Amino acid sequence: MTAHESKDCEPVITIRGLRNSFGEAVIHENLDLTVCKGEILGVVGGSGTGKSVLMRSVIGLQSPESGEIEVLGESMIDRDEDEAKNIRRRWGILFQAGALFSTLTTAENVEVPIREYFPFISKELMDEIAGFKIAMSGLPPDAGPKFPSELSGGMIKRAGLARALALDPELLFLDEPTAGLDPISAAAFDELIRSLQKKLGLTVFLITHDLDTLYAICDRVAVLADKKVIAVGTIPELLATDHPWIQEYFNGPRGRSAADTAKKVDA
Numbered sequence: 001m002t003a004h005e006s007k008d009c010e011p012v013i014t015i016r017g018l019r020n021s022f023g024e025a026v027i028h029e030n031l032d033l034t035v036c037k038g039e040i041l042g043v044v045g046g047s048g049t050g051k052s053v054l055m056r057s058v059i060g061l062q063s064p065e066s067g068e069i070e071v072l073g074e075s076m077i078d079r080d081e082d083e084a085k086n087i088r089r090r091w092g093i094l095f096q097a098g099a100l101f102s103t104l105t106t107a108e109n110v111e112v113p114i115r116e117y118f119p120f121i122s123k124e125l126m127d128e129i130a131g132f133k134i135a136m137s138g139l140p141p142d143a144g145p146k147f148p149s150e151l152s153g154g155m156i157k158r159a160g161l162a163r164a165l166a167l168d169p170e171l172l173f174l175d176e177p178t179a180g181l182d183p184i185s186a187a188a189f190d191e192l193i194r195s196l197q198k199k200l201g202l203t204v205f206l207i208t209h210d211l212d213t214l215y216a217i218c219d220r221v222a223v224l225a226d227k228k229v230i231a232v233g234t235i236p237e238l239l240a241t242d243h244p245w246i247q248e249y250f251n252g253p254r255g256r257s258a259a260d261t262a263k264k265v266d267a
Ligand SMILES: Nc1ncnc2c1ncn2[C@@H]1O[C@H](COP(=O)(O)OP(=O)(O)OP(=O)(O)O)[C@@H](O)[C@H]1O
Pocket: 022, 027, 045, 046, 047, 048, 049, 050, 051, 052, 053, 054
């Protein structure tokens, strides 16, 4: 049973009345969203609807004009640096392009957050933890000493994931994790996310344009349009709404093809 079905959603992220704007351009107005513990919540919306700005607001990289954001029981508004650092330790982020340091090896990239929070850990233990996270992310051991330029696109995503998992997070933010991957690698990455989420009891906030990902792994989907979250629910619940964008998105040719693929996998 998923978190939203149990009716006792334990909020991990709560956003109320969020407003973000850049100059005259209002991106979010009165945006509300709750992410429940243990769910994979997919966030979708047309290009420029503010999915990344939403994620940046939640993780404290963007100060909202107004509104409330609580993550893991802590308000993200007006935090001092030390408090923010303590909260940041409890989540991992996979940015769209991996955001690895090009001059560091995969293992060294994974060690960056460990060094930041636990600088006194021995080199041996650090290497052991990095090796474990690299294996968890489905990379072969010989990926550890390689530089990002020596990795394929799919391996870079996995290396970014290994780094996101470095501090045993409770919450994972994924920004378009399957963008740029071929369909087979994308499906394998979806499977990895689902399996890690189950094994580690993670809550996942996932921005995606990938309809196959939505069908394959998301418990609920939040739809951004008209500056707010216009609907949130399972895909069947969203399909029952009559918002034109939702209908076009899920019932357009790509949406139907993704639904057919999901049915074949379930059969
Ligand atoms: N730092 C910034 N300064 C000015 N405008 C910005 C800034 N960051 C984002 N925007 C604008 O905010 C809007 C939302 O951007 P955002 O990147 O969140 O969209 P998105 O939904 O993630 O789009 P996509 O699906 O194309 O990645 C866009 O119009 C963008 O140009």
